[in-house]
Amino acid sequence: MKKEFIVSGLLLLLSGTVTAQDVMSEGYRQLWNDSVQQAIDRHIELYRKADAEIVLPDAKPGSVVTVEQQTSDFLFGSNIFLFGQLDTPEKNRRYADIFGQLFNQATIAFYWKTLEPQKGLLRFTADSPYEYRRPPTDPVVEFCRQRGIYMKGHAIIYGIRSWGHPTWMPEDRKAMEREFEDHVRTLADRYGNRVQNWDVVNECYDQANRGLMPDDYVYKTYRWAMKYFPQGVTFNTNECDMHWGPSKRYVEIVRDLIDRGIQVDNCGVQMHIFNPEEAAQIARGENQSLSPRKLWATLECLKETGRPTLISEVTISAPDDSEHGRAVQRELTRDLYRLWFSHPNVRGITWWNLIDGGAAPGEPSYSGLLDKDANPKPSYHVLDSLINHEWRTRLTLKADKQGRIAFRGFQGKYKITYKNRKGKTVTIDYEP
Numbered sequence: 001m002k003k004e005f006i007v008s009g010l011l012l013l014l015s016g017t018v019t020a021q022d023v024m025s026e027g028y029r030q031l032w033n034d035s036v037q038q039a040i041d042r043h044i045e046l047y048r049k050a051d052a053e054i055v056l057p058d059a060k061p062g063s064v065v066t067v068e069q070q071t072s073d074f075l076f077g078s079n080i081f082l083f084g085q086l087d088t089p090e091k092n093r094r095y096a097d098i099f100g101q102l103f104n105q106a107t108i109a110f111y112w113k114t115l116e117p118q119k120g121l122l123r124f125t126a127d128s129p130y131e132y133r134r135p136p137t138d139p140v141v142e143f144c145r146q147r148g149i150y151m152k153g154h155a156i157i158y159g160i161r162s163w164g165h166p167t168w169m170p171e172d173r174k175a176m177e178r179e180f181e182d183h184v185r186t187l188a189d190r191y192g193n194r195v196q197n198w199d200v201v202n203e204c205y206d207q208a209n210r211g212l213m214p215d216d217y218v219y220k221t222y223r224w225a226m227k228y229f230p231q232g233v234t235f236n237t238n239e240c241d242m243h244w245g246p247s248k249r250y251v252e253i254v255r256d257l258i259d260r261g262i263q264v265d266n267c268g269v270q271m272h273i274f275n276p277e278e279a280a281q282i283a284r285g286e287n288q289s290l291s292p293r294k295l296w297a298t299l300e301c302l303k304e305t306g307r308p309t310l311i312s313e314v315t316i317s318a319p320d321d322s323e324h325g326r327a328v329q330r331e332l333t334r335d336l337y338r339l340w341f342s343h344p345n346v347r348g349i350t351w352w353n354l355i356d357g358g359a360a361p362g363e364p365s366y367s368g369l370l371d372k373d374a375n376p377k378p379s380y381h382v383l384d385s386l387i388n389h390e391w392r393t394r395l396t397l398k399a400d401k402q403g404r405i406a407f408r409g410f411q412g413k414y415k416i417t418y419k420n421r422k423g424k425t426v427t428i429d430y431e432p
Contacts, residue, residue: 018327027285032335036292043342048074048391049408050432057428058420059403065418067395070429073411074341075150075310075348076387077105078369081133082358083140086374094374095355100147102369102384107312107350108141108195109134110153112164112183119168124190133360141194151195152350155202155238156184157221161211164202177214181224188228199238199268199312200225205250218253222262238268238312243289246301254305266347267305268312269298271336276364280319283328292339299343308347311340315352316379317364325366330378337386351383 020029056065080099086092099106109115114134116122123129128136144151157180158164170176204218214220225235237257240250250269258264271290273279281287288294302309316336318329340346353359356368356377369380376384393409399418414430 018323020331023324023327024283024331025285028283031285031288031291037338040338040342043344044338044391047344048341048410049393050411051406051408052414052430052432053404053406054416054430056399056403056405056416056418057426058422059399059426060419060421060423061399061401061403063399063403063418063420065397065399065405065416067393067397067405067407067409068415068417069393069410069412070415071148071413072104072387072392074391075105075350076383077103077107077150077152077348077350078354079107079109079154079313079350079352080140080144081109081135081353082355083135083143085130085132085135086355091374095370096143098370098374098376098380099354100149102380102387103149105150105152105348105350106140106144107152107154108137108144110137110155110187111158112156113158113166116166116183119166122186133358141191145194150197152197152199152236153187153191153195155199156187156225157200157217158202159204159206159210159213159218161213171212173212173214176212177217177220180214180217180221184221184224185228188225188230193230193233195233197234197236197266198225198229200235202238204237205239205253219257219260219262222257222264226263234265235263236266236268236310236312237264238270238310240269242269242271242295242298244298245294246298248301251301251304254307258306264305264307266310267302267307268310269302270313271311272313272315272352273317273332274315274363274367276317276319276325276366279317279325279328279332282332283319290336292335295336295339296343299340299345303345309343309345310347311349313350313352315359315363315367318366318379321356321366321371326378329366330382333379334382334386337383341386341391 084092086095111134114131123136124138126136126139141151201218201221237254240247254264254267278287299309316329316332318325337349340349351369353367355370355374356372357365359367369377371377391410395407397405397407399405411432415427416430417425417427420426
């Protein structure tokens with residue numbers, strides 16, 4: 001029987017270990033070959049680290065100095081759609097604790113359809129009626145504030161009416177336009193700059209086939225967001241899937257908004273392996289729709305917007321819930337995250353559904369980092385190993401005669417501890 005022990009967040013499988021060679025075909029491994037992996041390593045070293053040289057105040061020459069990274073500038077996130085919605089208090093506590101340990105960014109559900117199911121009755125507060133995957137927003141915002149988690153509101157307006165609009169929405173473009181503006185103002189008045197970032201309009205690419213909407217509603221919604229939200233709140237676009245490959249049309253939409261004076265701070269792109277069979281095909285080398293070359297070409301195309309890229313929604317389904325299926329999910333997760341983290345224009349990555357069975361109806365049951373009882377899966381452990389260990393700098397150095405240290409570390413905030421000339425321990429904060 002396999003026994004698992006977690007030591008410093010790393011999973012050690014004492015028996016029955018399933019390796020990449022066991023689950024990923026030769027065809028897959030040729031796509032993600034040593035040359036690709038080495039290029040990823042070089043890019044991570046080049047683009048995710050910065051040089052630091054510090055003269056420590058009154059440092060004793062030769063003093064031992066500990067350098068510990070406290071935060072990451074890169075956004076590692078997940079949606080937080082099941083906050084408080086699991087079937088026992090213990091599972092809810094574990095969900096919240098694991099979320100705070102792994103992620104520094106949360107995507108909060110602000111879907112208008114379920115936020116205001118009855119006109120004028122908004123589900124902000126903890127006593128609001130239950131809606132699956134749509135927890136009341138105030139408690140989620142407060143949890144993130146307490147944990148220091150960066151927040152993204154998703155989304156102010158949704159381009160697909162069936163997902164985004166309340167049933168009471170009028171069937172008149174001008175009347176609808178007034179409701180849109182009032183909705184933007186309501187969110188801005190309540191949350192101000194507490195929610196730091198918003199998907200202003202979600203999935204607007206195919207406007208012609210998504211039902212009645214106000215004329216030029218994308219532009220107008222961004223204008224209202226710029227008018228009502230305080231300065232410093234940032235705005236995203238969110239569209240497309242990496243399966244599509246490079247999308248010049250999406251780039252044109254974003255650049256057109258920018259040319260018209262719209263504040264677009266980040267360009268979001270999605271990647272959903274919804275179909276468990278697709279994950280199995282990729283592992284067998286039969287499906288190359290997400291090859292390293294194609295993924296990189298898509299990111300290069302998005303650079304043409306002139307804005308940072310957010311990998312805004314990530315679903316990586318396991319082929320099934322066997323040890324083999326979970327290992328396939330683990331390997332896909334490691335390779336995709338490493339490639340995305342290595343690209344200089346990418347600012348963050350957001351896993352979409354943290355827990356198995358917590359996806360929207362029709363989406364895969366085994367796409368979580370946690371199982372249905374909120375226990376970590378191998379895909380969780382590989383991300384924990386990358387985010388909290390491999391991509392976090394911890395060093396022990398010695399100060400020179402001038403009390404100076406120099407190092408190269410991952411970008412973020414640091415705590416530096418040393419002894420001064422009087423032998424007293426000193427701790428300072430530092431950001432390269």
